[in-house]
Amino acid sequence: MNHSMNLTAAGSTEAADTSQAQHLRTLAPRPLALDETGLSRHFLTELMIKHLYDAGLLTLKQLMQRTALAGPVLEVLIEFLRKEVMIDVHGQGFDKRELSYGLTQRGRESAIDAYARSGYLGPAPVPIQRYREVVAAQTVHHTNVTAESMNQLFTNVVLRDSLKQQLGPAMNSGRAMFIYGPAGTGKTYITQKLTGLFTDSCLIPYAISVNEQVISLFDPLLHQPVEETVQAPSLMFDQGYDPRFVNCRRPEVITGGELGMDMLEVHFNPVTKEYQAPLQLKANNGIFIIDDMGRQRATPMEIFNRWIVPMEEKQDYLTLGAGRHFQTPFDQILVFSSNINPLDLADEAFLRRIGYKIYFGYLQPDEYSRIWQQVCAEKGIDFTPELLDFALTQLHARHEVGLRPCHPRDLLGMAQDRVRYLGGDAASLDTQSLSWAWDSYFVSLDADVEMSPNSVTGRNSHV
Numbered sequence: 001m002n003h004s005m006n007l008t009a010a011g012s013t014e015a016a017d018t019s020q021a022q023h024l025r026t027l028a029p030r031p032l033a034l035d036e037t038g039l040s041r042h043f044l045t046e047l048m049i050k051h052l053y054d055a056g057l058l059t060l061k062q063l064m065q066r067t068a069l070a071g072p073v074l075e076v077l078i079e080f081l082r083k084e085v086m087i088d089v090h091g092q093g094f095d096k097r098e099l100s101y102g103l104t105q106r107g108r109e110s111a112i113d114a115y116a117r118s119g120y121l122g123p124a125p126v127p128i129q130r131y132r133e134v135v136a137a138q139t140v141h142h143t144n145v146t147a148e149s150m151n152q153l154f155t156n157v158v159l160r161d162s163l164k165q166q167l168g169p170a171m172n173s174g175r176a177m178f179i180y181g182p183a184g185t186g187k188t189y190i191t192q193k194l195t196g197l198f199t200d201s202c203l204i205p206y207a208i209s210v211n212e213q214v215i216s217l218f219d220p221l222l223h224q225p226v227e228e229t230v231q232a233p234s235l236m237f238d239q240g241y242d243p244r245f246v247n248c249r250r251p252e253v254i255t256g257g258e259l260g261m262d263m264l265e266v267h268f269n270p271v272t273k274e275y276q277a278p279l280q281l282k283a284n285n286g287i288f289i290i291d292d293m294g295r296q297r298a299t300p301m302e303i304f305n306r307w308i309v310p311m312e313e314k315q316d317y318l319t320l321g322a323g324r325h326f327q328t329p330f331d332q333i334l335v336f337s338s339n340i341n342p343l344d345l346a347d348e349a350f351l352r353r354i355g356y357k358i359y360f361g362y363l364q365p366d367e368y369s370r371i372w373q374q375v376c377a378e379k380g381i382d383f384t385p386e387l388l389d390f391a392l393t394q395l396h397a398r399h400e401v402g403l404r405p406c407h408p409r410d411l412l413g414m415a416q417d418r419v420r421y422l423g424g425d426a427a428s429l430d431t432q433s434l435s436w437a438w439d440s441y442f443v444s445l446d447a448d449v450e451m452s453p454n455s456v457t458g459r460n461s462h463v
Helices: 002-027 041-055 060-067 071-083 105-117 128-137 147-153 161-173 187-197 300-313 348-353 365-379 385-399 406-421 431-441 447-451
Strands: 057-059 087-092 098-103 177-180 201-205 207-210 213-216 245-249 252-255 267-269 274-276 286-290 315-319 325-329 332-338 356-359
Touching (some): 041 060, 041 098, 041 105, 057 060, 060 071, 060 098, 071 087, 128 201, 128 207, 147 161, 187 332, 300 315, 365 385, 406 431
Parallel strands (some): 177 332, 177 356, 213 274, 252 286
Antiparallel strands (some): 057 098, 087 098, 207 213, 267 274
16 A cells, blocks of 8 residues: 555656656757857857867867757857867777867967957856746746745744735735834744745756857856756757756845945956846846845935836846846846835835835734744753743833844843853753843943943933
């Protein structure tokens, strides 16, 4: 019985993998001829001789792996380069059966000239028009978020139903959202978990080509390949999807106070002569979170104004050198997160363009208690109702400090640090250790009296 069930499950998994593979081949079929790449012979030969210049000698298989081009395409390029006396054919290995290719003097000179024009060295890029088509076909806005998927995602997270009922429809809407509320109320943590609603993958190109200017797009720090479908270029020319793409989980791009306007434009490195895609291009088919809104290097209005056209038209307009403009898709869920009142950051005209404004406030005592118990279980701390009651009544209520999701983890962790330092049992905490953690965690504004000679009065408050 169990054996039959295992066979059925294995068969279902294999069928799903086959279906996914077929979907990818349909979405981005592998180019088997030069004209199917969307790139010119001149461009591809320059890319090929740069790879040969970099490596010295390469076999056909190695060239396939480096350029992500099929054998028939490379064979056309090799034949052309041989006629132009730019490459030589060499034997390799004991039996001399595997041929390798290297540059002639003329080929090396041409490669140096090619490097002077563009320093890009990687897989062949995807033409911008093909990229637009693939992004549209795998749009993030076709993801259907349901109440069931929201509840499943936040099964072990304390999040009130009213917030789930706002976040879920917002994810389905295709519109930007503004999440705001006091610091420490879980805005960043919750928004980062939203990518868990995406159960599918998407194809990300290594690079795109705009009039044969190459812009690197795939970023290993932001794009996570799906291991089950990772493919290496093989000699089976008619199998697999276009290897100029990587099958990845839907992107999650997060930026905070480091964000500057230059990070939202194509960046050109004059030393390496390479173009790098901006953050929003890397976030296509995924989610782009701008955290700590209002604390960036750029002003809030500069950042907001940058998004007006993309949010309305679902298109972005970027610039290459010499003022050349081009259009890219803007297919992502854009999330602004801030602990500053939205009305202090943007005018009402802009806020109207943001479909959802979602407030994250302080916790209720029962929500705080559930988080407290979760943290105790995670840290191996014995839960006692008396210690929790002390935190609620003698610390939070007495000092008039609102209940935030970050407090249980921070306070219990610091109290545990003290117990370990004193050689005690880290599983058993008392009110003395918790009070010590409270005093170490919060900054009393009474300290202004001692730290600033100009202070006239001190306030008994905590931040």
